[in-house]
Amino acid sequence: MAAVPLILLLLLQTNSPKKHQHFLFHISIFFLTFLSNPHLSFSISEDEALIKFKQSLKNTTALDSSWHKGTSPCDKKKKWTRVQCHGNGVEGLLLGEAGLSGELDVGPLIALPGLRVLELANNSFSGTIPEFFLLGALKSLYIDGNIFSGEIPKDFFSKMGSLKKVWISRNKFSGPIPESLANLKYLIELHLENNEFSGHIPSFSQASLTSLDMSNNKLQGEIPQSMSKFGADPFKGNTELCGQQLGKECNKGDTPQPQGTPWFNLKWIILAIVVSLLLVTILFRAKRKEDHFDKLGKENLDEGLHVASSNNRKSMSIRSKGGDSIRGSSRRAGSQAGGKAMGDLVLVNDEKGTFGLPDLMKAAAEVLGNGVLGSAYKAKMVNGMSVVVKRLREMNKMNRDVFDAEIRKLGKLRHRNILQLLAYHYRKEEKLLVSEYVPKGSLLYLLHGDRGVSHAELNWPTRLKIIQGVASGMCYLHSEFASYAVPHGNLKSSNVLLTEKYEPLLSDYAFYPLINNTQIVQSLFAYKAPEAIQNQQLSPKCDVYCLGIIILEILTGKFPSQYLNNQKGGTDVVQWVQSAITDQRESELIDPEIVSATDSIEQVVKLLHVGAACTVSDPDKRIDMKETLRRIEEISLT
Numbered sequence: 335m336a337a338v339p340l341i342l343l344l345l346l347q348t349n350s351p352k353k354h355q356h357f358l359f360h361i362s363i364f365f366l367t368f369l370s371n372p373h374l375s376f377s378i379s380e381d382e383a384l385i386k387f388k389q390s391l392k393n394t395t396a397l398d399s400s401w402h403k404g405t406s407p408c409d410k411k412k413k414w415t416r417v418q419c420h421g422n423g424v425e426g427l428l429l430g431e432a433g434l435s436g437e438l439d440v441g442p443l444i445a446l447p448g449l450r451v452l453e454l455a456n457n458s459f460s461g462t463i464p465e466f467f468l469l470g471a472l473k474s475l476y477i478d479g480n481i482f483s484g485e486i487p488k489d490f491f492s493k494m495g496s497l498k499k500v501w502i503s504r505n506k507f508s509g510p511i512p513e514s515l516a517n518l519k520y521l522i523e524l525h526l527e528n529n530e531f532s533g534h535i536p537s538f539s540q541a542s543l544t545s546l547d548m549s550n551n552k553l554q555g556e557i558p559q560s561m562s563k564f565g566a567d568p569f570k571g572n573t574e575l576c577g578q579q580l581g582k583e584c585n586k587g588d589t590p591q592p593q594g595t596p597w598f599n600l601k602w603i604i605l606a607i608v609v610s611l612l613l614v615t616i617l618f619r620a621k622r623k624e625d626h627f628d629k630l631g632k633e634n635l636d637e638g639l640h641v642a643s644s645n646n647r648k649s650m651s652i653r654s655k656g657g658d659s660i661r662g663s664s665r666r667a668g669s670q671a672g673g674k675a676m677g678d679l680v681l682v683n684d685e686k687g688t689f690g691l692p693d694l695m696k697a698a699a700e701v702l703g704n705g706v707l708g709s710a711y712k713a714k715m716v717n718g719m720s721v722v723v724k725r726l727r728e729m730n731k732m733n734r735d736v737f738d739a740e741i742r743k744l745g746k747l748r749h750r751n752i753l754q755l756l757a758y759h760y761r762k763e764e765k766l767l768v769s770e771y772v773p774k775g776s777l778l779y780l781l782h783g784d785r786g787v788s789h790a791e792l793n794w795p796t797r798l799k800i801i802q803g804v805a806s807g808m809c810y811l812h813s814e815f816a817s818y819a820v821p822h823g824n825l826k827s828s829n830v831l832l833t834e835k836y837e838p839l840l841s842d843y844a845f846y847p848l849i850n851n852t853q854i855v856q857s858l859f860a861y862k863a864p865e866a867i868q869n870q871q872l873s874p875k876c877d878v879y880c881l882g883i884i885i886l887e888i889l890t891g892k893f894p895s896q897y898l899n900n901q902k903g904g905t906d907v908v909q910w911v912q913s914a915i916t917d918q919r920e921s922e923l924i925d926p927e928i929v930s931a932t933d934s935i936e937q938v939v940k941l942l943h944v945g946a947a948c949t950v951s952d953p954d955k956r957i958d959m960k961e962t963l964r965r966i967e968e969i970s971l972t
Contacts (some may be wrong), residue, residue: 426451600735682745751807882948891925
């Protein structure tokens, strides 16, 4: 069933109504833009365009190190940071969470003909929506998590017919939802939640649309029948909405008036019949369109792994970054050919049970998070087994055999404090890792987000147990991957999961060989160590620094500023603790929730000194991982 909307999308993509009429319109827009921007020329290079675009931004520290005029943004040896390339041309700008602000000047980006993805999410841009319609070839636009405001013109997206993903959530947009969004025939994902949109919802009838969220706005009236497949969740938080999805009957005044004559409804019936007939034809001919991806369908979709459920739950479909939808094979994962057929899910650990890609495709799922390395989702399969599927970003293009060898190393790990990897799915454009699901969640959440029973149970013995478990798991990784520059590489409290008995499990470990060199600085927390920031020097001591941050975070209860890209916010726990030790006032730093419930303050202070020893700025003076564990165990025994 999951393949049906994908095939319908193919059908839509093979038709281009009004193509010739739009051609003259797009040419007119281009020349009008060119004439109104005399600083642009047909010969402007991509580096000049990006530098000019950068000049309209503020707080560009994240870009200053590599964005230099006169160098190629796509040079393989010195590729510009946060620039995604296809061949020698810029294909995407991945500027999310970069601490940027200012007034966006979209004009220079017209000189990037290959630009398909523009990600500006989670920055501090404000004002009305910029002129993104000048970038008619965009396929994905992410501006969620900024401070944009005002109304969006109803025809704003009419010139952006290639758009497949539109994320404008968590801003302050107001007024009606632009009608032109409903006319984007290839639209796959639309996220408008947490704005101030008002008025009636346009009818979104695209068969391709699989991810929708309009919650927490000020929308009114009846939800269109064409959107019944999405259930209630995408519409929650709109008190004046009604319809069968919400189980709320509408008054006559709530129902939008039909558009035009009865022909308006008749044409949709005719279209449905035509689509059904063509669909049957396509299904019969589907086998003739198989390619070298073996078990994978070649539905030309956009980047992303789409999942949802109640409380962000819907049905899960896995979609590749390169554009293809991953369709499960009927072959059992790991069967024949060692499970290495490119469409298969390869099991590397069957201790938790066996399953295949079709099992995941049928699973109900929910979003767990979207981090720097990738997006994570909980998937509950029909057999009751729950797993976490992680779609990895910025993985290098190593061949399948090398990737298989690296992942199988991870699958063989056995330690009480290491999250077990269960399976993987490989494609050149797509890497998925499947691990066991840990219900209680991350240490980050229990320390800073949860204020219920679980947080209350973080007493001193529990925190000491967590610290000792993390250190034990790290020592194991440092033994198993001694040859890696950083055996873990991404240790932080969000990557420490806790079992029901508060036993810590390390996740996102040993990814260093898998990540693109050009993206590794942005991807791994180990690069926050002083020597990595200053000299790009990476070693196992960077892992020790990261462990020190966790120790200080657990003991002080403070959110470390080191976790933030711009370090604006949180507490610089390293500097804070070092100053307190110098002034001999360590006890003042301890989390009051520990102080009020224990008489082991001396023990806590000793561990605070271990955390400080792990975060010494000079790596040569920093203790190593074995010594760290030895000191922690010594404190634990007392």
